Amino acid sequence: MINKRIAVIGIPGKWSTEVLANHLEQRTGYRCVIDMADVVLELETGELRYRDTLLNTLDGVIIKKISETYSPAADDRLRMLKTLEADGVRCFSSPSQVGRLINRLEGTAALASGGIPLPATRVTESTDAALEAIQTFGKVILKPLYSTKARGMVVLKAADGVKANTQILNKFKAKHGLFYLQKFVNLGGQDLGMVFLGGKYLCTYARVGDDKSWNTTIHSGGKYRTFDASSELIELGLKAQSCFDLSFTTVDIALTDEGPVVFEVSAFGGFSGAKKGCGIDAAEKLCDYVLSQLEAETAETETAEAGE
Structure with missing residues (x-):
């Protein structure tokens, strides 16, 4: 057994969350699945608590799932976890990096800046500009900024006409506010x-x-x-x-x-x-990676302390 206390941030009962917790328990003897809906942040102390567990005392956490669906509320949960990371608890992955990908626009903008080939994309609040993009591309996918597994995405075609597309766009805008349109490939x-x-x-x-x-x-x-x-x-x-x-x-x-x-x-x-x-x-393999990273950090700390 490896003497490390590592929790899984995820959805209790979901296969991916539970299988990761199972592997950690087999290697460390410790099991803790954290539902962020029940986490409490004490701002005056910086302590993050999940029921009877003080997360600041853990060796690490693996962020497997921040919420069932992506939303601005998921960003708030990640901000809470940043306080944990600031207190020295290793997070896999870092909440700051995960946060860059919760919002579709921020994630794809980073990819575009990195020279990664993407489908042609237009982002706007203007219905007229969105209609122009549909006309230019012929067929587009209208995507919410916060979604997974293609949920909430709509295929729009120029052939369907301005009136029909305007109705869909207006309904989408009332719910999401911003149009993120990607050329259909x-x-x-x-x-x-x-x-x-x-x-x-x-x-x-x-x-x-x-x-x-x-x-x-x-x-x-x-x-x-x-x-x-x-x-x-x-x-x-x-x-x-x-x-x-x-x-x-x-x-x-x-x-x-x-x-x-x-x-x-x-x-x-x-x-x-x-x-x-x-x-x-x-x-x-993720469990093995996390444990190897934490063990390496422990070894470095012990070496540094021995040299003092």
Whole structure:
């Protein structure tokens, strides 16, 4: 047993959260799954509590899921965890880095600044400008800034006419406020999830659609398959994930007629695709990585103290 107390920030009862907690318990004898909805931050002391557990006394936390869905409230939860990190508790990944990916605009803007190929994108509050983008591209995907698994996304086509598209845009704006429109690209029935651990390539899986939906997400009926990524494609994934500093992540890539494009870098990454598509227990490997990082830090501290 390794004498470390590491908690999992996640959704109690969810497979990805529980399987990670299981691996940690097997190696450390300690198990703690934290639901951020029940966490209390004491600003006057900087202490973060989850029921009877003082999180500031932990050796580390793994942020597997900050909430069931992405929203501005998820940003608030990450701000709470920043106080934990400031107190010396190691967070995998850092809340500051995760926060850059909760909001779709901030994440893709960072990728664009890093020279990563993306589908042509327009961001505006103007309905007229949004209509112009639809006309220019012919077909677009209208995306909420906060969403996962293609939830809330709408496909708009210029052929449907200005009146119909205006009605959809106005309804969308009333709920979300900002238009994020991305040129529709042909996925060829699949897109790829490229998995990275500690900034190093782990594997690639494909999500294959069921021909009933425009997207290939598992939520919409897609299935995981193995995929042998080329060295050039892996290099693209490495470059995309290097725009952030994440302990574990998945880069979503599509192979289009105009070449590969990156849709997003995941704030948390997924275990299911690596397991079902590549036969790799990514939860176990993340657990090993976290423990090795904490053990290395302990060794450095002990060496420094011995030299004093």
